[in-house]
Amino acid sequence: MRNLLKTAAAIAMTGWLCSCSGEKTEANYRVIPIPQEIVMAAGSEFTLSSGVKIIYPEGNEAMQRNARYLADYLKKATGMDYRVEAGTEGKGNILLQVLPDAEKPEAYQLKVNGEGVVISGASEAGVFYGIQTLRKSIPVVAGSTPVLAGVEINDAPRFDYRGAHFDVSRHFFTVDEVKSFIDMMTLHNMNRLHWHITDDQGWRIEIKKYPLLTEIGSQRKETVIGRNSGEYDGKPYGGFYTQEQAKEIVAYAAERYITVIPEIDLPGHMQAALAAYPHLGCTGGPYDVWTIWGVSDNVLCAGNDSVLTFIDDVLAEIMDIFPSEYIHIGGDECPKVKWQTCPKCQARIKALGIKSDAKHSKEEYLQSFIINHGEKFLNAHGRQMIGWDETLEGGLAPNATVMSWRGEGGGIEAAKQHHDVIMTPNTYLYFDYYQTKDTENEPLGIGGYLPLERVYGYEPMPRSLTPEEQKYIIGVQANHWTEYIPTLSHLQYMALPRWAALCEVQWSSPEEKNYQDFLSRLPQLIKLYQAEGYNYAKHVFDVTADFRANAQTGVVEVSMKTIDNAPIHYTLDGTEPTAVSPVADSVLAIKENCTFRAVAVRPEGNSRILSEKIAFSKSTCKPIVANQPVNKQYEFKGVSTLVDGLKGNGNYKTGRWIAFYRNDMDVTIDLQEPTEISSVAFTTCVEKGDWVFDVRGITVEVSDDNKTFTKVFSEEYPAMKETDRNGLYEHKQTFEPVKARYVHILAPSEHSIPAWHGGKGNPGFLFVDEIVID
Template sequence: MRKLNHALLASALALACASCTAEKEANYQVIPLPQEVSLTQGNPFKLNENVLIAYPENNALLQRNAEFLSEYIQQATNYAPKTKAIAAGEQVKNAIVLGLDPGIANKEGYVLTTTPEGISINGQTENGVFYGIQTLRKSIPAEAKGATVLIPAGEIKDEPRFSYRGMHLDVGRHFFPKEFIKKYIDLLALHNMNTFHWHLTEDQGWRIEIKKYPKLTEIGSQRSRTVIGRNTQEYDNTPYGGFYTQEEAKEIVKYAQERYITIIPEVDLPGHMLAALAAYPEMGCTGGPYEVCPRWGVFEDVLCIGNDKTMQFLEDVMSEIIEIFPSEYVHIGGDEAPRTRWEKCPKCQARIKAEGLKADKKHTAEDRLQSYCMTRIEKFLNSKGRRIIGWDEILEGDVAPNATVMSWRGASGGIEAAQMGHDVIMTPNTYCYFDYYQTADTKDEPLGIGGYVPIEKVYSLDPTFDLNEEQKKHIIGAQANLWTEYITTTEHVEYMVLPRMAALAEVQWTQPEKKDFKDFTKRLARLMKFYQRDGFNYAKHVFDLKVDFTPDVAKKAVVVTLSTIDDAPIYYTLDGTEPTTASLKYTEPVAITETADFQAVVIRPEGKSKVVNKKISFNKATYCPIELTFQPSEKYKFGGAITLVDGMKGNDSYATGAWLGFVGGDVEAIIDLGQETEIKRVATNAIVDMSAWIMGSTGLVVSVSDDNKEFREVAVKDIPAETNIDKKGVENYEITFDPVKAQYVKVVIKRSPALPKGHAGEGKAAYMFIDEIEVD
């Protein structure tokens, strides 16, 4: 027995020794991808617990950088290298040496050099050294417990493409505690980002303490209830609130500064101010009463710009904001501010008259009043040494002269601003709204606001678009935004930003000619191990089956192309049953020429992926030639007219490419059935999403022809215009008639003439999104 115990002990010691001497290989396939990596054939540097991290004496920033690097190494390996200050010219062996090199051109650039004897990380500034540390950190395997890490010999020369690399977080709709804000900032650091845009005020909650106006947090930070779902008529009747004291905000600012991240605060004005008006109703045009808003959306009640007390309030608030936040920029919003109250407000009209604000063909006098407000606050902040950022709505009027424009309604506002000579931060919703769904199959996703921005779309962004070289200089960077109407928990925040934040990081940092999505996904798998190790709730859609349904008009078929990032085996069925390894194995694109219930799945050793399901329904119009007399919006034309007869219905997201979006006219489609055919029914579908200014149809008209010249009307159906300003969903329209024979069918789908009363865009044109015209 005693001998057995000795044998067991020897075995345990051998295992322990093996663990101590285990080696793990690092590599520089990190995100964002460095600009230049040159490997040599030399032996790697061996990182272990005996390695020293050295920094120049009397440099507190590099000392802190060294301490960060030691912590990062410990997270991966369980050992924390010691840090040491060294004198100029002092040589150290078996060390990672941090230093400054004024010869490096970019202030955030760095050079990382690895030899068998040691590693040096030099930057023009301490910021640059920090980004070199991030690259080294991410080159080490996320899990290397107790191991010696072999760092490849070579040199990395790197610098960011853009000077502004941002992420946004809205805490107005839902509040997140101080410790989570720090965790969010840590994520920015991991992704080489340098700006945190903190959206602090909203209709639904004022989140920052202002000492001169204590009611902003006493009243404005608390709402009595919150709407359930997407602006239903139901409420949870549960009080909700929270705010940051000025001391807490300063603590977060310091935390960010240590990681070379600037916090840009946003106080959104003159709209999105119901929480402030609930606290100080005298600052509104009607005097109230107001409440901290329990619903989501855009509301008519905004600040009264004709009231001198209101303008003094804004200056007082900004005075305290700039004491808390030392950033060069302050974001003052400017978005979604309806003019309806100003039109009827005597004080606002008096201000318009006193300031000589005139309407023209493009802008109303009230538009000019908005510009007056923004310009006045800009001048105040300029006098304090600060600059403003505003959403692209500030282009609607006279743009504040020194304003930086944040382009969110697509890229057009940013392009226009750059052409006017304004600095621009690109945050187009079609690429950078991380509250949008990251998959087209939303049935198992947490409730979201809608839209569709997959990681591939984020990665495809080039923030300079088609600007010329001079105009491109005004694009200072890019940012993604996370609005939190439907994001109530920190876990949900993480799920929505990860891993899309990684795709954005490469947009912001890496030169476009070096970007490659397939290569990115391979590197992403490594980075996701960091998310997993550190307990982040990240989305895994990148491992899902990628499906492309492409119309083939000549074959009258849907061609289905399937792929995965790791070439794992794919199986599919056409009868609606869930695929198994006994099902058809995918080897090449599949052409479907008749009604089918297509399902496909990836089967890996660790389990199955999410099942892809698509119903494909053929009718007499499917894949027939189709012409549109009124074209869809350039932004929402996607695959063109064939989308309307491709046999596939869209889901409840208008941005997936399955719908065509029209504005300003009725949809008129002429379908060539190929030969004389008997028909008696026409049907179609529309999305209604009033919050996105999308309405359904108000009528159908069906006409037929034998020669595509002379048409005779066979059926008309009127549909009541939508009046519920909170409506969201898919509407189905059908019209039946006595059987007729014809080759050509003309279908007119009438649009809603204008957004209804009470809507933020009341009286303005609505979009209409149509999919799948069926003829039977």
């Protein structure tokens, strides 16, 4: 297996196609996503020579397209032309046929023996997925002749809804680029394109009854630079799709068995629409298409009858463009501040008899009124509504499907209420998040940290649901928000190869999944990325290192590995490692300050360099206990993270930070012997938009026996202001030198978010990193 891995990864890293005329290549059926059942037939094989034809049922236009797709795929892989013909004779050929199966319409069987290849599907879509498996099994080698070993593959998807979300509102993508996104979906067996086409920063779809939506709403005068830096590029930005272009995209997707689900986000995320039609807002404007990222307070006026007419008119034209059963109407991140002071909205609340209660404010119930209106209109026209999990607030529309993005909580609640659910939690499936901890060498991103392994490890069926409730989890989707993804090449970099992990979550049975086996199969798929010209991320070929503080020995232990067991070379003095540097063939024990750097050395080229600074203080690698629990969601390696010698960057999700929520950082460190100390320092990471705040105070106490403590420092801090910056806050407390063995540090979190914040009154998260005692 190791040699196989090494060879496969070497191929994947080369970046070019072999060109060996007449070379015979062997198919490998262990593709991504891994099929449910692969049974090899010994001693039986079939050669795809140039005379082999692809046969489809006469008169079946969809199957004819399937046959042509397969011919195109084979030509790209081999350089050979394969004829496509109607008929039923499969001997010596590739026969495509439909054998209906109502239970799993996307199921297929791929059978190879000495007489040929037969791909049978429960529908035309099933045949198409069988074609994808065959396509991915065949090496891409120009001028080659594939040899297919005898096999019987029986396969069907785990989830009926296998989605990818594409935001074209923040940054616009051309029709051809959207088609390329659809082709990427095809390679990964996906069947739902969630197309986010309206938002505060741009309205991207033509609505004939409201022409100003695209004339004005699709154009912003400029765009903020970076993460809402306050500086702007001064460049007008825009673009939209005509209804005919949108229908062209819908048809292109349908030919590949992908349904396009449009999202018209309401009642929030509507500032671009308000810029075009200001009377739809609570204040009447004027409004501009938003030039910054985030969520605007300017939303549709829920007390204005013309807003209800606008919603109906827009949805009517959307339904005419998009034949999908589902229409997405958003419902997320709708600030209520304008509604609270709007006479029309308050009059609507009074007319409807809405009252606040312990669960929801009257404005949240007002949002439910708007969402219910949209759903009734869709249902009346034979369509179904999807909404983000905020649609649960104020009561869920009767027939709505919920898309759970704020973790899994909304999906679990909706499934318990017997509503269909699509799992798309930001904790696993937001692909605008960074995929490496080394964010300084990455394109600017929104934040977060979602490496390939975490995506692959996602299990969409919550254990807290009963088997009956789990039936309401109908699908899985990854989201691609494009505030910081301005080009298709960048989007590909963020999606690939994480889509490989995603599609196996969506398609394959949990018992068939194994991360190490997945990694062994990944290079074969990456070869197809190269053939298609996709700009995939190569982090999977880098050195991965695990740093652990060993309190017993007082050292930082470093364990390293690569996908293919390539030799790893390292240095500890900050110099660049090369092939002559020491080889990391065992766990390293670091016991003093150093700059650790490591590289995987391969014949076809070295990996990127992994670099970490390890700094020792009197607290490094000392025993530490948390007197109040660490937040489970952001526990990572636990409280020892605070004394492992490593410091985190501005991304609080990398595992370098741990979080406290609804309680405080309250830790005791055992210095193991009486030690003179005069300072305690640590760092917090603040991201106010994510409810992540700074400490409200610091107390340091010392003890000789871990029973009686003496206070040496104490200070309280005010609540953060809206104008306070996000980022890293260094806290260093100095005091008169004192000798002690135990150090107790208490740092209260923000227990009630200030009134200026959208999360006012709720507890905030506190993210803390390295405690340095000197």
